[in-house]
Amino acid sequence: MKFRAKIVDAACLNHFTRVSNMIAKLAKTCTLRISPDKLNFILSDKLASGGVSMWCELEQENFFSEFQMEGISAANNEIYLELTSENLSRALKTAQNARALKIKLTNKHYPCLTVSIELLSVSSSSRIVTHDIPVKVIPRRLWKDLQEPTVPDSDVSIYLPVLKTMKSVVEKMKNISNHLIIEANLNGELNLKIETELVCVTTHFKDLGNPPLASENASQARNPEQMAEVHIDIRKLLQFLAGQQANPTKAVCNIVNNKIVHFDLLHEDVSLQYFIPALS
Amino acid sequence: MKHEVRRRLLYGGPHRPFYAVKRNSSLGKRRRRGGVKSRSFEKRGQHPGTRGRQAEARFATRLVRAPAMLKCGMGGSQVKVFGKAIQALSRVSDELWLDPSEKGLALRSVNSCRSAYGCVLFSPVFFQQYQWSTSVKMNDNDTISNLNCKLGMKSILPIFKCLNSLERNVESCKIFTRSDKCKVVIQFFCRHGIKRTHNVCFQESQPLQVIFEKSTCSNTLMIQPRVLAEAIVLFTSSQEEVTLAVTPFNVCIKSSNEESMDLTSSVHSEMFVGPDEFDFFQIGVDTEITFCFKELKGMLIFSEATHAPISIHFDFPGKPMALSIDDMLLEANFILATLADEPSRASSPQSLCLSQKRKRSDLIRSNSKAGKNVTSKALEHISRKAAPKRLCPNETLTDISALENCGSPPLKRVSGDVGEVPASSVRRAEEVLASPCLRKFSCMFFGAVSSDQHFSHPFDSLATASDSEEDVNYGSFSTF
Numbered sequence: 001m002k003f004r005a006k007i008v009d010a011a012c013l014n015h016f017t018r019v020s021n022m023i024a025k026l027a028k029t030c031t032l033r034i035s036p037d038k039l040n041f042i043l044s045d046k047l048a049s050g051g052v053s054m055w056c057e058l059e060q061e062n063f064f065s066e067f068q069m070e071g072i073s074a075a076n077n078e079i080y081l082e083l084t085s086e087n088l089s090r091a092l093k094t095a096q097n098a099r100a101l102k103i104k105l106t107n108k109h110y111p112c113l114t115v116s117i118e119l120l121s122v123s124s125s126s127r128i129v130t131h132d133i134p135v136k137v138i139p140r141r142l143w144k145d146l147q148e149p150t151v152p153d154s155d156v157s158i159y160l161p162v163l164k165t166m167k168s169v170v171e172k173m174k175n176i177s178n179h180l181i182i183e184a185n186l187n188g189e190l191n192l193k194i195e196t197e198l199v200c201v202t203t204h205f206k207d208l209g210n211p212p213l214a215s216e217n218a219s220q221a222r223n224p225e226q227m228a229e230v231h232i233d234i235r236k237l238l239q240f241l242a243g244q245q246a247n248p249t250k251a252v253c254n255i256v257n258n259k260i261v262h263f264d265l266l267h268e269d270v271s272l273q274y275f276i277p278a279l280s
Numbered sequence: 281m282k283h284e285v286r287r288r289l290l291y292g293g294p295h296r297p298f299y300a301v302k303r304n305s306s307l308g309k310r311r312r313r314g315g316v317k318s319r320s321f322e323k324r325g326q327h328p329g330t331r332g333r334q335a336e337a338r339f340a341t342r343l344v345r346a347p348a349m350l351k352c353g354m355g356g357s358q359v360k361v362f363g364k365a366i367q368a369l370s371r372v373s374d375e376l377w378l379d380p381s382e383k384g385l386a387l388r389s390v391n392s393c394r395s396a397y398g399c400v401l402f403s404p405v406f407f408q409q410y411q412w413s414t415s416v417k418m419n420d421n422d423t424i425s426n427l428n429c430k431l432g433m434k435s436i437l438p439i440f441k442c443l444n445s446l447e448r449n450v451e452s453c454k455i456f457t458r459s460d461k462c463k464v465v466i467q468f469f470c471r472h473g474i475k476r477t478h479n480v481c482f483q484e485s486q487p488l489q490v491i492f493e494k495s496t497c498s499n500t501l502m503i504q505p506r507v508l509a510e511a512i513v514l515f516t517s518s519q520e521e522v523t524l525a526v527t528p529f530n531v532c533i534k535s536s537n538e539e540s541m542d543l544t545s546s547v548h549s550e551m552f553v554g555p556d557e558f559d560f561f562q563i564g565v566d567t568e569i570t571f572c573f574k575e576l577k578g579m580l581i582f583s584e585a586t587h588a589p590i591s592i593h594f595d596f597p598g599k600p601m602a603l604s605i606d607d608m609l610l611e612a613n614f615i616l617a618t619l620a621d622e623p624s625r626a627s628s629p630q631s632l633c634l635s636q637k638r639k640r641s642d643l644i645r646s647n648s649k650a651g652k653n654v655t656s657k658a659l660e661h662i663s664r665k666a667a668p669k670r671l672c673p674n675e676t677l678t679d680i681s682a683l684e685n686c687g688s689p690p691l692k693r694v695s696g697d698v699g700e701v702p703a704s705s706v707r708r709a710e711e712v713l714a715s716p717c718l719r720k721f722s723c724m725f726f727g728a729v730s731s732d733q734h735f736s737h738p739f740d741s742l743a744t745a746s747d748s749e750e751d752v753n754y755g756s757f758s759t760f
Binding site for chain 2: 084087091094119121128129130131132133134
């Protein structure tokens with residue numbers, strides 16, 4: 001197993017740092033899947049995360065000037081590593097004004113992802129910073145749990161409002177109750193509802209727009225006013241929203257009535273999918 | 281007695297009692313530490329007119345004293361530097377000593393495990409106004425004692441909390457002591473005519489100072505604080521210890537991992553810095569020293585305020601290292617213990633320490649015979665076992681009690697009274713401590729601050745009965 005990659009472009013480096021910061025906010029421990037053309041950050045540990053799963057994908061060409069990898073075998077040319085996401089984001093934080101960044105898989109007593117940063121310094125000599133991030137190699141037999149989740153056939157698909165607004169609303173609602181109802185319809189309306197014995201709070205977002213539906217039959221059958229709703233744990237939604245620092249290029253919310261809510265975001269060229277199941 | 285009183289009446293005209301001025305009856309309640317005796321005034325709270333003077337006259341032959349005092353003033357921009365010094369010292373420990381002398385005002389702090397010591401000395405030039413005095417007691421024995429002022433960091437740190445707003449609003453600051461009430465008064469004269477006064481109670485306690493010769497260290501580095509600050513970013517706040525590894529070609533700052541820690545969960549970071557990034561680079565011996573991260577951060581906080589380069593003086597692992605800043609207006613020194621991972625190496629500095637201690641105790645004994653009251657010079661040597669996970673073990677006390685269990689008396693600080701540490705017991709303590717399977721921290725040389733100027737170079741006057749050649753090097757110490 002081998003992995004070596006290098007970033008020399010400052011913009012790519014900053015983008016990669018932002019991605020790792022986002023991942024660090026979304027999942028404490030995640031799986032990094034390395035394949036010849038993509039990097040994926042995967043969270044699929046249903047039990048530990050309470051059913052939440054995450055799939056983040058980025059094309060390696062958009063970031064790395066050099067990229068070499070050799071998977072477990074020729075047939076299975078992939079590497080799955082488990083790491084603490086905060087370690088990676090903190091290591092990248094020191095690469096603010098780096099001349100170059102190298103990541104490679106090493107084995108120093110235990111497997112590590114070594115991030116080596118060449119910093120520009122005032123004097124002629126450059127400073128080299130190395131971080132050895134301990135990782136765990138995930139064996140082949142567990143790979144099946146870490147595949148790309150299938151996007152469910154959603155009842156309603158709607159574009160999300162400005163995430164910052166949504167986050168501040170949800171933050172305030174968290175103080176009232178842990179149980180949030182998210183509902184939307186094909187008329188561009190999205191509601192966030194909190195219901196307790198004493199009080200009901202609903203925030204209405206209008207004129208959001210709906211992405212074009214895949215099949216014609218579904219659009220005809222469904223009443224555009226009818227809401228599809230899911231009852232979710234508000235903290236999970238808040239964690240998702242807290243991870244988004246910049247407004248995404250595209251943000252779609254897919255709701256399967258009483259089953260699952262699926263967020264599909266695109267940050268420039270990095271796609272993020274986040275699944276929150278309904279409360280049982 | 282009566283004659284005295286009459287004389288006083290005539291001087292300055294007929295007697296007019298000053299009723300407006302109420303003499304504080306609590307003056308009599310002065311603490312008795314450090315051998316300083318107090319005056320007892322009439323407790324009626326009257327101004328000592330004839331009555332008071334009579335009482336005073338009664339004791340005139342015994343007690344005429346002026347209390348030790350400090351009075352200084354500084355401008356708005358100096359307040360920030362002063363506040364930063366306090367913040368940096370707060371990283372060392374929870375107690376702060378204010379120690380004025382002719383060299384300036386020293387702020388000292390020692391942590392409870394005696395593995396870190398910080399001292400910031402502000403020269404008189406730093407202040408707009410600087411006055412200090414020792415307490416002079418005309419007695420059978422002349423005693424000169426300093427203002428022994430120990431403040432709780434919890435009391436003084438909040439006063440200098442928001443330094444940026446202080447810098448903007450404060451025009452000048454006055455600090456003075458009121459020995460009668462054991463209080464330090466800090467007054468901020470702010471804009472718009474606002475005056476803020478803080479009264480902080482202090483305890484009378486003799487400060488410790490470390491005896492450490494920077495120039496004998498074989499490795500010296502001088503670096504701009506910015507570079508070190510960039511290195512600090514590498515490490516998480518949970519990182520307790522940091523290792524500095526030097527060779528003549530480069531310097532490496534890296535995270536230090538204890539063996540007992542879970543290696544598979546923590547990130548190991550290192551940063552290599554080339555020699556040309558240092559203002560001064562002198563490496564005599566390749567070495568790797570490990571020290572506490574917290575105090576390094578404390579020093580960096582302070583260096584941000586002064587913009588002066590930081591000098592690092594160190595030797596082999598086990599010997600304390602010094603971080604210092606030398607400016608025209610101030611001098612800051614942080615002496616940190618370093619981890620000694622080889623017991624054999626650690627024992628040699630210990631033995632040096634102890635032989636000094638023996639000499640010191642000899643000196644004390646001989647002086648007491650001579651009738652001089654050596655109130656404040658003493659050496660304290662504590663060598664500790666490092667607990668596996670932390671730089672500072674939970675309590676130094678456990679080590680001392682361990683020593684007690686082993687039958688040797690604990691090494692104690694010599695305070696106002698003359699103490700004697702028998703040489704034989706000290707040696708026994710050394711043997712107990714040098715057990716091979718423990719990683720030890722090097723000892724710190726300590727001496728109580730002395731106002732007695734006769735003893736500036738005590739070791740020079742001793743007849744050398746040294747055990748090892750290295751003792752000669754420690755002939756003249758610079759005290760911080």
